[in-house]
Amino acid sequence: MNKTVNPNELTSDDDYGPLYAARKKVYPQSVSGTFRRIKWGLMAFCLGVYYFLPFVRWNRGLGAPSQAVLIDLPNSRFYFFFIELWPQEVYYFTGLLIVAAVALFLMNSIGGRIWCGYLCPQTVWTDLFYAVERFVEGDRRERMRKDKSSGALTLKRGSEIALKHSIWLLIAWWTGGAWVLYFNDAPTLVKELLTFQAPMIAYIWIGILTATTYVLAGHMREQVCTYMCPWPRIQAALTDEWALNVTYRYDRGEKRTSVKKAAELRAIGEHVGDCVDCYQCVAVCPTGIDIRNGPQLECIQCGLCIDACDNVMTKIGRPTRLIGYDNDINIQRRQNGKAPIYRIVRPRTIIYSAMIAAVGGIMLYTLATRSLLDVNVLHDRNPIAVKLSDGSIRNAYTVRLLNKSGYDRVVAIDADGPANPTVHVVGVDSVTPDRPMIVIPRDSTSELRLLVTAPAESNPEKSIPVHFHVTDIGLGEAASATDNFVSP
């Protein structure tokens, strides 16, 4: 409600408020309904994935990690089910980030901040912590009463507080524990953690994540969304008039009156709104705002006020969805007696979907066609060419061979470009002359110094392209790279 303050009643500077404001504690009430059910479902799903994914196994053969999702920092490898990424393939992560960002835009253009309300880790864990708080201390009224009652701390109240914080810390600790499991073989690490054999860094990370989870979800709560998170500011620029946001349909709600008065007024044919001013929508709001004041930065679009109001409407026998996901256009239209319109398919959403499809498609394509054998060549710069005593010209190259497969390979290296070149790899005596054979151990890189010599009579021009072909002599898989052969 808008209160108007009479300036004449203010007597001192204090009435203008201090330079900082103490936080007003929010006591969200429990609620049931469609959106609450969706939230429970998504919470179970997200937390389930987070806590148990490290234990999912994936057979990659002997000697390779058998964890489905693993970030192997010491060896710079990332495993995701059938995918194994090398450090030079970080562009997949870039692609993933682009897809994630555009998906966020798409979500925003369709349903406003649904990310915030349903999927954001801050929301998910805060919701979980609220559930614990309700379970231990009771619902809104009870908690408010308990917090207000001054006087000595009773044993019951004390143990309640202790229990709440213990459960919170337990969840927080488990959250940190699950985090480190992504960086190491989970069952082994669990055993090590329990026997205090795990590396120090694991305990440190668990400590950090326990602390952040406990503080952010237990104590900071909606303040993270309101003061610390940049998203509310950004999303205001992304949303448009078609985006569905949690909206109080004031065309239907106003004028507010009590249930009894409304019935009386309706009986004499006067217009009254459906809102009965019961403040249920405010009571359930986890950020403590009144959605009837219009769109607000604090609103995370969790939809709980919709559930609360729907329950009220059902009880008083009025149509539900006085608060609902709606857009601004429709409020205007209904006020003017026109039917509401919704448009999910529009240029913005089409472009976002197309971008996701394009980037995702490119990623899938490169992933499907990427080779497990790779070669990189770097020409020596100093000197770029060497004349030998018989007049022949030699160029030296640094060749890097990558074997991304799970087995050792024997590869042959050929070079073509100058006429009749000889190819030699330093430190390798080839059985076949001019066709060096190299063993590259599985899942590793080999760096070689490779010399290509063109006979004097071939007299190559200043610079001609030279192609290096690397062929797995067992499987026939091949890779090639191109560089230049230079004459002095």
Place this chain on the structure above:
Amino acid sequence: MTDHSDIDSVSGKSTTGHEWDGIRELNTPLPRWWVISFYLTIVWAIGYWIVYPAWPLIQGNTTGLFGYSSRANVAVEFANLEKIRGDKMAALGAASLADIEKDPALLALARAKGKTVFGDNCAPCHGSGAAGAKGYPNLNDDDWLWGGTLDQIMQTIQYGARSGHAKTHEGQMLAFGKDGVLKPDEIVTVANYVRSLSGLSTGKGYDAVKGEKIFAENCVACHGDGGKGNQELGAPNLTDKIWLYGADEPTLIETISQGRAGVMPAWEGRLDPATIKAMAVYVHSLGGGK
């Protein structure tokens, strides 16, 4: 600044009293924890100034409370690095030269170590890529004054050439002109003869018979029959395509008249044996090694 009428009539909230174009700014204070965190960062910053070296003074700087210094830290890190590398360098020192080239891990280590040491010690003469310069051999090619096997390269690095070391390579190109052994016209003739040995053109009126005779009387002792050179004496092969000082007539005349005696320093005693070994392997692996 505060005026009692600074209350926004719509929201009922006090304003800051600032007004632009009729729009007044509501006084929306920050949460207390936010402000406290802000002050704490200031306190932290001041503490940081005191605890760590921070302020430049006219001479030096404040040293902080615990004597922390990033320079000392680097020294410790370097010492640790040496300790970590100790084992590997010991393995390098223990292995024979041939074994090093056969073991990919040792070869990589020797090349890496050799490369940095080469850059620090050898590059001023031989160039950073060992491409050499006039009078300084190119170590990438296959022409070796004192021999290009691993052992020979190592020996040259250890003792040098004309370095004054007891085991150094000796032998030099005599100054036939300066010392009056050959007359100017004889020098021109023999210079042309030397060019003909590696298939280069000779000057007008050049007398091949005379050239061969002068060469046989004066040069064969070191450069051998047919000018094929002698690695024992560091005498270059005159029949190949590589010339340390140049193959043009004026340069050859200068070489024969003035003599040549380039110096390669001995590295024994200046670098430890494992490092010298690494350098030998590095130079050999440049591609010209025999």
